[in-house]
Amino acid sequence: MGLLEGKKALVFGVLNEYSIGWHISQSLHQQGCQLAFSHLPGEKIERRVVKAVEPFKPAFLAPCDVSKDEDVARTFETAKEKFGAFDFLIHSLAFAPAEALHNPFLETSRTAWNTALDVSAYSLVALTRAALPLMNANGSIITMTYLGAEKYIPMYNVMAVAKAALECSVRYLAAELGRNEKHVRVNAISAGAIKTMAARGIGDIDKMMTHYNEKAPLPWDSDDAATHVGKTALYLCSDLSSGVTGETIYVDGGYNIVGW
Ligand SMILES: NC(=O)c1ccc[n+]([C@@H]2O[C@H](COP(=O)([O-])OP(=O)(O)OC[C@H]3O[C@@H](n4cnc5c(N)ncnc54)[C@H](O)[C@@H]3O)[C@@H](O)[C@H]2O)c1
Known part of the structure; x- marks a missing residue:
């Protein structure tokens, strides 16, 4: 019998395998665990996501641009109808306009700043608020963050500011939700570099992978790395982490502890 038998998770942010x-x-x-997914609207994206999540036999797929309140409301209406109460909310998405990642940080426009913080940080608050009425007691919410929130990482720029806001939001949400009668927990996983579409958008991902592998105490290659993150997410959803909330947990092969 699995650790999450009888549980349900709504996952935001799968684009491909x-x-x-x-x-x-x-x-x-x-x-x-039974799964359902939400993805960015668009035919091409939907085709990709349908194919990627097929092995998980999803309960439903719902299009949702997390920067649109009406999309968020519609997605949770669908969840209510097709899923009923659920246990876990996985927030694994982020976006910043390309020019804000490639130009100097000093040149960050107000629009790029607002977009990055809206999609990458505020969305956790909006999705949590919409999810809570549908969540079972002792549920768990997980978001994805990166070391750029606290240390200078070349080209991470406005996304670093968004991740700092996200990690802070995790603490505020955890404090409020822990006191709520449902005791839902909220945590962030700070992953090391992993080759994904989002990481390619930031640039130098191959160089970063090599650097991580040289510097991190544990071996760090992209396939295993994503599996490590999956295992920590399992821990954070399961009862094994019943006393853990508001944390940013590093899953980076120990990269963040090394000074030189
Ligand atoms: N890849 C890494 O090295 C790494 C490291 C640490 C943290 N992260 C974080 O992990 C999370 C997942 O990214 P990934 O690396 O798996 O890349 P990915 O490209 O596979 O996933 C990013 C997802 O964000 C979605 N998205 C973007 N804008 C959206 C919007 N407005 N509404 C709804 N969905 C939207 C995309 O459709 C995509 O599914 C992100 O928060 C990212 O910052 C990634």
């Missing part, structure tokens, strides 16, 4: 959200889904699915 390389997505971190996909590896989290695989890990939850292997332990008996």
